[in-house]
Amino acid sequence: MSDTSEHIVIVGAGAASLMAARALARAGKRVTILEARDRCGGRIHPLPASEFGYAADGGAEFVHGEAPVTRGLAREAGLSVRTIGGTQWSFDGKAFSRESPRDAYHEKLHAAVKELTDDLTVADFLRRHFAGPEYARLRHAVERMVEGYDAADPERASTLALRDEWMNDGHATQGRIDGGYGRLIDFLAAECRKSGAAIHLGAVVVAIEESGGKVVVRCAGGEEQICDRVILTVPLPLLREIALPAAARTKAAAADDIGFGSVIKLLLRFKRPWWREREELADMLFLLSDETIPVWWTRQDQHHVLTGWFGGPRTAELSHLDPQGLIDAGLDSLAAIFNRPREDIARGLVAAAAANWAHDPFARGAYSWATPQTRAAQEILARADGSVLFSGEALYRGRDMGTVEAALASGVETAGLILQG
Ligand SMILES: Cc1cc2nc3c(=O)[nH]c(=O)nc-3n(C[C@H](O)[C@H](O)[C@H](O)COP(=O)(O)OP(=O)(O)OC[C@H]3O[C@@H](n4cnc5c(N)ncnc54)[C@H](O)[C@@H]3O)c2cc1C
Numbered sequence: 001m002s003d004t005s006e007h008i009v010i011v012g013a014g015a016a017s018l019m020a021a022r023a024l025a026r027a028g029k030r031v032t033i034l035e036a037r038d039r040c041g042g043r044i045h046p047l048p049a050s051e052f053g054y055a056a057d058g059g060a061e062f063v064h065g066e067a068p069v070t071r072g073l074a075r076e077a078g079l080s081v082r083t084i085g086g087t088q089w090s091f092d093g094k095a096f097s098r099e100s101p102r103d104a105y106h107e108k109l110h111a112a113v114k115e116l117t118d119d120l121t122v123a124d125f126l127r128r129h130f131a132g133p134e135y136a137r138l139r140h141a142v143e144r145m146v147e148g149y150d151a152a153d154p155e156r157a158s159t160l161a162l163r164d165e166w167m168n169d170g171h172a173t174q175g176r177i178d179g180g181y182g183r184l185i186d187f188l189a190a191e192c193r194k195s196g197a198a199i200h201l202g203a204v205v206v207a208i209e210e211s212g213g214k215v216v217v218r219c220a221g222g223e224e225q226i227c228d229r230v231i232l233t234v235p236l237p238l239l240r241e242i243a244l245p246a247a248a249r250t251k252a253a254a255a256d257d258i259g260f261g262s263v264i265k266l267l268l269r270f271k272r273p274w275w276r277e278r279e280e281l282a283d284m285l286f287l288l289s290d291e292t293i294p295v296w297w298t299r300q301d302q303h304h305v306l307t308g309w310f311g312g313p314r315t316a317e318l319s320h321l322d323p324q325g326l327i328d329a330g331l332d333s334l335a336a337i338f339n340r341p342r343e344d345i346a347r348g349l350v351a352a353a354a355a356n357w358a359h360d361p362f363a364r365g366a367y368s369w370a371t372p373q374t375r376a377a378q379e380i381l382a383r384a385d386g387s388v389l390f391s392g393e394a395l396y397r398g399r400d401m402g403t404v405e406a407a408l409a410s411g412v413e414t415a416g417l418i419l420q421g
Helices: 015-026 068-076 103-114 124-127 133-148 159-167 184-193 246-257 315-317 325-337 342-347 372-381 403-421
Strands: 009-010 030-032 082-083 087-091 174-177 196-201 207-213 216-218 224-227 230-233 258-261 264-271 284-290 295-297 303-311 348-357 367-370 388-392
Touching: 009 015, 009 224, 015 030, 015 184, 015 403, 068 082, 068 184, 068 372, 087 295, 103 124, 103 159, 103 388, 124 159, 133 159, 133 303, 159 367, 174 342, 184 196, 207 264, 216 230, 246 258, 246 372, 246 388, 258 372, 264 325, 264 403, 295 325, 303 315, 303 325, 325 342, 325 348, 342 348, 372 403, 388 403
Parallel strands: 009 030, 009 230, 030 196, 087 284, 230 388
Antiparallel strands: 082 174, 207 216, 216 224, 258 367, 264 303, 264 348, 284 295, 295 303
16 A cells, blocks of 8 residues: 655756646645646647747757657547658758758768767767868768757767657658647646645745654745655756755766756747748758757647747857847848848737747756766666656666657656655
């Protein structure tokens, strides 16, 4: 029989937390979730449908690849995952093209990556195998993918961890949940409450202390919870801001070997889909460029929204910009790419939102990525020893860390470790 007297506090109410909480509460544990924000979901952040015409995703948006836990949960919630079609275009400053600049060296890149036995950073990999001037475009394309897609630093990112992504050229099936990721969170939060878990919003945890065989969790506002075990699901940078007992602090130090990247995401809703007026771009899904906001994608439905994306260490160069400054930078980039007056583009704008996730006080970035030392760090962090456990997307040892799937799967794993123990 389960121990109904065990009280587990979970810090954070994102995907990992809610998934763990549901399993633990269902198994009869007393579960209290302490969430700093005034909402659940964390890095899943629906924007007002009144502004965008649908619950636009200001944070996570795509379901990458197989994502079995996400798809299973969506089925349970009665939500469908719609596969996304469309083509990828590049703009090189002069012209649009459908070809990836990597095409010419495809085979060579695949062969070099396949032969790898020991891990090394992406930058070292490129220096070792593709140093010559003839590979300049290939290096640029690889770096752009590592920075833009994985939000990672090529000087620290693991080549082995990115191998699968490269082998299918980052083109695994992508989908979107109908109604957005927020509906998955609404479903999970309702399930947690139904199973008896308490969710306290606006509770910023600042310290965790061990005292007389119990654990005391303290919040900034003075709230205090006494429990048997704590699961910390906060994004990695936030671990440094919470005072921890000595053993947990030592364990948390392993997080230094896991990368954590930044992303700037902006959504621009227009009166009409003017970018489709160029016939060749009618089925454009992604558009890659070297502009300030380099990556753009469309929705190909009745919502005329362009989403701009900039990821990786170079986002620091825009850290002085507030949301309006980011929107302006986005409009400038679109004007340059499409060779249209900026004012024309701006005039058609209906709604806009922008976030530099590095500025978000409860995320301090977007998501994690692997260095060659990350697998070892994850082994340490994921151990269910002691009274403080760690969970969340960064602890996922499967293929796509840094995703919603990773967070959900990590929550399942952490709950499983507690219930087995
Ligand atoms: C812009 C952006 C785009 C993304 N796009 C995708 C995508 O397309 N597909 C995909 O799969 N993934 C995407 N991701 C990644 C995905 O959102 C995350 O991997 C996932 O949501 C993380 O879930 P989590 O539960 O681990 O952490 P979180 O969702 O961050 O949950 C942790 C919670 O802890 C709370 N917290 C922090 N500090 C404290 C504190 N001191 N006290 C109490 N609570 C605290 C936070 O508020 C948060 O709610 C994206 C992320 C971002 C930022």
